[in-house]
Structure formats: C-alpha cells, structure tokens
Amino acid sequence: MDRMRSHIMVCGGTGCTSPESEVLIDALKSELEKVDYEKEVNVIRTGCFGLCDQGHVVKMYPDNIHYVNVKKEDARDIVNEHIVKGRPVSRLMYVAPEEKKNENKKDQTGFSKKQYRIALRNCGLIDPDDIYDYIAFRGYEGLARVLEEKTPSEVTEIVKQAGLRGRGGGGFPTGMKWKFTLRSPGNEKYIICNADEGDPGAFMDRSILEGDPHSVIEAMAIGGYATGANTGIVYIRAEYPLAIKRLQKAITQARELGLLGKNIFNSQFDFDIEVKLGAGAFVCGEETALIQSVEGSRGEPMKKPPFPSESGYLGKPTTVNNVETLANIPSIILNGADWFSGIGTESSKGTKVFALAGNVKNVGLVEVPMGTTLREIIFDIGGGIRGDKEFKAVQTGGPSGGVITSADLDTPIDYESLKKIGSIMGSGGMIVMDEDTCMVNISKFFLEFTQDESCGKCTPCRVGTKRMHEILDKITKGQGSEEDLDLLEELAPMIKDSALCGLGQTAPNPVLSTLHYYRNEYEDHVIHKRCTANACEAWNKYYIDPGKCIGCSLCAKACPVHCIAGAAKEIHVVDSAKCISCGICFRACKFDAVIKPMER
Amino acid sequence: MQINSLDQLIKIREGAMKKVNLRESGEDAESITELMVGMATCGIAAGAQEALDALLDEIEQQALENIRVVKVGCIGYCHSEPLVQVNMPGGEPIIYGNVDAERAKEIIQRHVMKKELLDNAILNKTFNKA
Structure with a gap:
C-alpha cells in the first residue's frame, strides 16, 4: 500500500488568480516526477487560506510551513529543497506582518488569522455530551478558582474591569449588572440566561448551547456566586430541541460531579439550574418580558425602573445575561480582566460572534475581535459576494438595526461606531445584500x-x-x-x-x-413606478410576447402554479395575479417568447 | 463521584487531556485517530448524520482499530457543511467540507488508511481561540 509521506497544498480559492493555480499545480507535479517522488508526495488543491493579497499560497503538510507569492518557477526549489533535502525555502516563507491592532494578536503564531474565538472556543472541538471533554479544556477551573480564591465582589470587579458588555444587543456592562444585583438586599436572588434568540438570521446562541453547553452552565454558577443567587434559570425557546437536550444532559452531568448542587467545591455555595421553555416570541428577548414569561404570564415588557436587578423574577433581584455574554465569562476568569480588555476597541472589549448570512460566499458563524472592519468580515472571512456580484449593503442588528452601505465598510465595528452610522450591534445577525436586492x-x-x-x-x-x-x-x-x-x-x-x-x-x-x-x-x-432590483411584486411578473409565441405550450406545462393559459398552437397568456415569478417558463421557452419582468 | 476541590479537578483534567490533545496539536499518547463530525442543528440539517453513519460503516467494513468518532458542535463553516475533522497522530488536524456518504468513505479509505489527503475538500482553519 502506498503511503503519502507529505502533501503540498495549493490554494484554489478564487482570489488566488485561480487559472494560474492550475499551472502551479502542474509545475509541482512535473518537478516531483523528475525526482521520482510522485508516489510519495501529493499535490492537492484546497480552499482559500485567507491571505489573498499574497498571491499563491502553498502549505506543506505535515510540516505546517506556508509559502507565499509562489510562482511556477518556484516549483523546482520547493521540490528540490524542501521535499528532497528537507530544507524549507526561506525566501518564500510567510512572515507575519507586525500586528498593529492589539497585544493579544501577537501570540497568534504563523498566520494572522482574522478570527479569534472566545465565546466559541470549544464549539466544534469538544463533544458537548461529554463533561470530561469540557474539563480537559480547562472547564470548571474558573468556577473552582472563583469559589476557592475570590469574594463575590472581587468577581464582579474582574468582569467590570474586563469591559464585557451584553452580547444580546443592548451592550450594557455585564460587571455593572452583576454589581447592582449583588448590592440589592435580600437572600433570594436569581440569574437568568436569556437563550430566546429571536433575531431572524442569528444562531450563535443556539450553536454555543449545542456545541459547548457547559461553558454557559459554569458561567451561570460563577454569576450566581458573584451576585448572590442560588438558582439559575435558562430561558430557551422550544424551537431549539437539540440545544435543550444537550443542555439538560450537561446539567445532569454537572450535578453528578457535584459541580451543580449543594456545597460546590466544598465552599458552602449552593447553585442549581432549571430550564424553562419559551414559545418563541421575539419580545421575550427583552428582559422584563422574559421574566414575565418565566413567571408564567404573558410575555409583555414592563416599564423600567424598577430594573430586574432590584425587582425581577418573583419580585426578587435578578440578573439576565445573554448566552454569548455568559460564554465569555470562564475565559475572563481564567485569563484575567487585562487579557480580555486588551482585545477590542476603546469602548468595546473582547470579541463578537456574527452570523454571516445572505448573498455572501462563506455563510457561517464568525467570531472577530471588536474593531474588525465590516470589509474584513464580509470579504476576507466571508469570501465576498456570491456569484461575484456587486456588494450593495449589509444589515446588522436584524429587524432592530439598519443598513450599512459600501461607504462605511471600513468602519471598525463596536457598539458606538455602528450606532454612529445608523445601525446597531444587535445580537449579531449580519445579512449581506448584493446589487439585486430591493x-x-x-x-x-x-x-x-x-x-x-x-x-x-x-x-x-x-x-x-x-x-x-x-x-x-x-x-x-x-x-x-x-x-x-x-x-x-x-x-x-x-x-x-x-x-x-x-x-x-x-x-x-x-x-x-x-x-x-x-x-x-x-x-x-x-414616482417612476418601477423596482430596479426586480423584487417587488407589482413589477416582477413574467410576460409572453404575442409576436414570438408559437403556442407550443411548453411554458404552460412547466408552470408550477398553472397560471399560463392558451390552447395548443394559440398564443399563451400569463395570469399575473397568479404568477409567482419563479422564471421556470422563461427557461422552458425555446423561442425567446417569455420576457423577464425587467425587460418589458 | 463528586469533585470537591480545584486540585481534584486538575487531576481529572490531566486524565481527560490525553484524549483531546490530538485535536489541537496532533500530539497524542495513545496513537488513536480521531474523526470529529460537526453535529449541531445546522450540520444535521445538511446531512451530517449520513456522513457519520457512513464513517461508522466504513470503519466496521475495514475493521479498523484505534479510531474513534466524536460528535461535536458547530465549527462555524456553515457554507461547507457537513464537516469532518480528521486528527491523526503526527499531523496537524485537517477539516473536510461538504462530506456526503461517498466522501466519508473516501476519508477512511484514503486519508485514514493511506495518509493521503483528499483533493478539493479541505477547509483551512481561519481562527485562533482563547
């Protein structure tokens, strides 16, 4: 059996002048044949490395060496030096540019990756059904340290110093929220995790609960200790069955190990969590409406003050934190307030998770340091606009936010800067729109x-x-x-x-x-009664040109809503009241008789 | 069993770490190959269950030992789901995208058995983590 000892990975992303990468791959292969290594070394094409301004990027596996600006003339050196003699070709090696933005990025080795994961640190890395996986990645150490070494007011101070702000959209300083609840008199207090993610297009909270439920459980226990609460409630929408199942399993596992329950880590601190299901109303993401719903009433907001930190669930002091906010807490405790406040911008610290959706190539969940620009998120991480169309706008903050145009693409993202350009951070939905959007x-x-x-x-x-x-x-x-x-x-x-x-x-x-x-x-x-993007129903109906129609009835047979009338060999007509603008008739017609809405 | 102190937690962690070191560094004491399948709602909707079943079938067919399949959460690359990450001792982890049953078999037959990476299916990890 042949075993490949090494691989040369060539970037095949569209950014890397893709026709040329074929030439490079061929050059590498023929050099390998010359030295009889073609059976031992494989040349393969991969996705984008995210370094598109550096021309052809080639990665050597398993050595993990990156070559940049590689031309076909360099193929010989890579094969003869690196493969045959085992000496990396230093003139082609990637040198990370001086990091400008923050201290933290300096410890990123090798690649200057745009993404930095704190809230999502364990997502996709651990088995969410196995508490030992979480423990292996320093899970519950933050809770142990807090209970053994810190007072509640020290914990609230760390979170305040870290500069963590609410990730559900409001951006209220989490440390302050905790302090208010801690200061409120009373023995009975609550901490609620807001997992009622209702913003269309946002799914980071679901992903965290599905991929790393223990981080939220640990954070709630830390928050409970810091604010004086012995009961935590996760308010989660019933539409998230998998998240609910994994969360409940995680809670059970934490109880079995004594990480929830009585006298946690022998510290006299008791804490347990219950899960409440919501019926999925957008307004229940608002904390006072959420509390109403947890109590069993209609989910309607109340006027503030009094704030939940004074009078919340059952009239007791209550902290309400979003899932993503909580997922940051264990890392802040382990790495310190200075570490966290070293990431991000002046007013907004840490990272933010965005659900990148819409007309963008790489749809997905991204977590970037605050201060990253929209251009970096959409074009470098997201790979640009799908179908190589023109970028038009991006909507942040979902139904509560606004559009951002190409003029503001280079704005470094934080709570304040987004407000300044007429949008908001929101919970992190990011809908990219191309030129064809109305x-x-x-x-x-x-x-x-x-x-x-x-x-x-x-x-x-x-x-x-x-x-x-x-x-x-x-x-x-x-x-x-x-x-x-x-x-x-x-x-x-x-x-x-x-x-x-x-x-x-x-x-x-x-x-x-x-x-x-x-x-x-x-x-x-x-005024002009038209929709240039061809999206509005008044102007987006198809039409059959009577001069060209020969009555073959192909369009009528293809129409899924049967809105094209006409007998065989007679001119056909579209009933525009029924037309759903799917365009199937346009593709079915062999005589160019079906006219697209915009071409009328 | 109850964990009653930080020291005890750290001891338990040391045991658990042996199992997960492979995922980040490719270092491994047990010389086990690990396949991680992204099984959040998004991955399952994209067909991760079929990929997972195909991996398990193929492992059984080929009678492979020292290999384990782990279900994990969302890796973030929704555009290329289902995702499978292959962690083998001595090499950096490799993430494959758009893994259907066919490709899952290929991953076992070529990557795991012959150490041959698959063309046109590899995604590059674009993030660092805390």
Whole structure:
C-alpha cells in the first residue's frame, strides 16, 4: 500500500488568480516526477487560506510551513529543497506582518488569522455530551478558582474591569449588572440566561448551547456566586430541541460531579439550574418580558425602573445575561480582566460572534475581535459576494438595526461606531445584500416581522408598526405616492420616541436607514413606478410576447402554479395575479417568447 | 463521584487531556485517530448524520482499530457543511467540507488508511481561540 509521506497544498480559492493555480499545480507535479517522488508526495488543491493579497499560497503538510507569492518557477526549489533535502525555502516563507491592532494578536503564531474565538472556543472541538471533554479544556477551573480564591465582589470587579458588555444587543456592562444585583438586599436572588434568540438570521446562541453547553452552565454558577443567587434559570425557546437536550444532559452531568448542587467545591455555595421553555416570541428577548414569561404570564415588557436587578423574577433581584455574554465569562476568569480588555476597541472589549448570512460566499458563524472592519468580515472571512456580484449593503442588528452601505465598510465595528452610522450591534445577525436586492422590499420584510412580533401592550408599537407595514406594502405593490414617504418619515420617530420597550423603539430603524441611504429607490417605486432590483411584486411578473409565441405550450406545462393559459398552437397568456415569478417558463421557452419582468 | 476541590479537578483534567490533545496539536499518547463530525442543528440539517453513519460503516467494513468518532458542535463553516475533522497522530488536524456518504468513505479509505489527503475538500482553519 502506498503511503503519502507529505502533501503540498495549493490554494484554489478564487482570489488566488485561480487559472494560474492550475499551472502551479502542474509545475509541482512535473518537478516531483523528475525526482521520482510522485508516489510519495501529493499535490492537492484546497480552499482559500485567507491571505489573498499574497498571491499563491502553498502549505506543506505535515510540516505546517506556508509559502507565499509562489510562482511556477518556484516549483523546482520547493521540490528540490524542501521535499528532497528537507530544507524549507526561506525566501518564500510567510512572515507575519507586525500586528498593529492589539497585544493579544501577537501570540497568534504563523498566520494572522482574522478570527479569534472566545465565546466559541470549544464549539466544534469538544463533544458537548461529554463533561470530561469540557474539563480537559480547562472547564470548571474558573468556577473552582472563583469559589476557592475570590469574594463575590472581587468577581464582579474582574468582569467590570474586563469591559464585557451584553452580547444580546443592548451592550450594557455585564460587571455593572452583576454589581447592582449583588448590592440589592435580600437572600433570594436569581440569574437568568436569556437563550430566546429571536433575531431572524442569528444562531450563535443556539450553536454555543449545542456545541459547548457547559461553558454557559459554569458561567451561570460563577454569576450566581458573584451576585448572590442560588438558582439559575435558562430561558430557551422550544424551537431549539437539540440545544435543550444537550443542555439538560450537561446539567445532569454537572450535578453528578457535584459541580451543580449543594456545597460546590466544598465552599458552602449552593447553585442549581432549571430550564424553562419559551414559545418563541421575539419580545421575550427583552428582559422584563422574559421574566414575565418565566413567571408564567404573558410575555409583555414592563416599564423600567424598577430594573430586574432590584425587582425581577418573583419580585426578587435578578440578573439576565445573554448566552454569548455568559460564554465569555470562564475565559475572563481564567485569563484575567487585562487579557480580555486588551482585545477590542476603546469602548468595546473582547470579541463578537456574527452570523454571516445572505448573498455572501462563506455563510457561517464568525467570531472577530471588536474593531474588525465590516470589509474584513464580509470579504476576507466571508469570501465576498456570491456569484461575484456587486456588494450593495449589509444589515446588522436584524429587524432592530439598519443598513450599512459600501461607504462605511471600513468602519471598525463596536457598539458606538455602528450606532454612529445608523445601525446597531444587535445580537449579531449580519445579512449581506448584493446589487439585486430591493431596499424597499427588505424594509418591508423586517417591518412585517416586527409588526407580527409586537406584543400589543403599547399603542405606538402595536398600531404604528402595522401602519408602517401597510404603507410599505402599498409601495411595493406600485400604489405608493410621494406623500407616503413623508408619512413614513413622520411616523418613524413617533414610534421610536413613544414605544414602551426596545422592540418598538427600534422597529422603524430599517425603514429610516434605507430611506436615508436609498431614497432614490423609494422614489423609483412611488414616482417612476418601477423596482430596479426586480423584487417587488407589482413589477416582477413574467410576460409572453404575442409576436414570438408559437403556442407550443411548453411554458404552460412547466408552470408550477398553472397560471399560463392558451390552447395548443394559440398564443399563451400569463395570469399575473397568479404568477409567482419563479422564471421556470422563461427557461422552458425555446423561442425567446417569455420576457423577464425587467425587460418589458 | 463528586469533585470537591480545584486540585481534584486538575487531576481529572490531566486524565481527560490525553484524549483531546490530538485535536489541537496532533500530539497524542495513545496513537488513536480521531474523526470529529460537526453535529449541531445546522450540520444535521445538511446531512451530517449520513456522513457519520457512513464513517461508522466504513470503519466496521475495514475493521479498523484505534479510531474513534466524536460528535461535536458547530465549527462555524456553515457554507461547507457537513464537516469532518480528521486528527491523526503526527499531523496537524485537517477539516473536510461538504462530506456526503461517498466522501466519508473516501476519508477512511484514503486519508485514514493511506495518509493521503483528499483533493478539493479541505477547509483551512481561519481562527485562533482563547
């Protein structure tokens, strides 16, 4: 049996001038044949190394040496020197550029990777069903150290010094929250983990609970000790069955080892966790509504103050922390406040997980240090726009946020900078849109979501979002007027100023920001009666050219909704009320008689 | 068993670490090959269960020993799910993307048995961790 002793991995990403990489692969192969090594050394093509500005990147396996700017002329040296003589070719070796941003990046060896994982550190690395896997990666050491070495107020101080802020979207300093609860009088306190992830497109909390449930359990125990709570509650949406199952299994395992329960680590500290299932309402992500729901009432927000840290669950002092926020805690305890505050920007420390979605090549979950730019996230990590189309905008903060245009792509991300450009951090959904996206349609989509999710307690949100959605719906149907735009602009600040909770206060954001950056598109819809992106239903119906149709009926047979009428050898007609704009008739027609909506 | 002190926790950890060192460094005391399958909701939806079943079948067919398959959470590369990471002693871990049953078999037959990496399927790890 042949055994490969070594591999030469050549980057085959589209960024690496892909036609050329074939030439390089051929050159390497022929050099290997010359020295009779073709059976021992394999040349393979891999995905992008994320160093696209450095030309051809070649990695030697298992030596783990990277060569950059490799040309086909270099193939000989790589084979003769590295493979035959075992001497790395130093002139081609990758030298990491001086790290500018922060101290922390210096200890990243080899590659200057854009991502740095704290909250996701164990996701994809450990078996979530095995507590010993978590313990192997320093699991529960933070809890042990806190219980053996620190007082509750020291723990809150570490978290405050670290500069950790709420990752659910609000950005409130976690250490302060803990301090408030600790200071509130009373023996009975609670810590609640908010796992009611409702932002469309965001799934980092689910991934953490599915991939590393113990990190959240450990953090809740640490938070319980720091704030004086003996009971933790995980409020999780019932739509996450796998996360619930793994979390419950993890809680059971932690109890078996005495890491939850009475007298943890012989410290007299008792702590246990129960899981409460939510029915999945967006508003229950708001902490007061969440507490209502945990108590068994309708999930409706309450006015603040009193804050939950004074009077929360059952009227007792309660801390509510998001999953991702908690997942950072064990690392902060183990590595110290200075380590954490060394990552990120002036006002926002640490990292943030983003769910990268939409028209981007590498859809996925990314965790980057605060201060990373949107361009780095979308183009370097995300690989750019799918289908090599033009980038148009990115929506952060989901239905509570706004769009960011290419002009602001180089903004370093933190809580403040995103606010400045008209969006918010939110829980980390990041929806990338290409040139074919209609901005009116997008804001209609988000308004449809918020008006649906409005709990109905306060009028501005219940009625206001409904009216906004109606106006947007009218515009996308081609029945809008210029006055409608004025109406939207009048209504939006009114809702923002008068709604009771965050849901209503942020609901108009997508409309305001798209109106600000893409007013011309709104005007196209209401004045010129057209949708350049071809997305709005008033203008996106297919049409059959009577001059070209020969009545072959191929289109009618292909149509999935049977909206094309016409007998054989007669001219066919599309019923635009039924047409779903799928384009199947266009592809079925052999006579170019079906006309795309935009070409009419 | 109850863990009652930090010292006891650290002792337990030392035992557990033998099992996981392979995943990050390729160093291993037991010379066991490990296959990690991304089995969060996203991975399962993309067909990770089929990949996992195919891996287990092939291991049985080939009567391989000293190999273990581990279910892990989301690795983050949703664009290329299902994902399988191969950790073999003496080499850096390799992550494969878009692993269907066919490719899963190939991973066993070529990578695990012949130490031959598969073309066009390798993803590069693009992150560091705390």
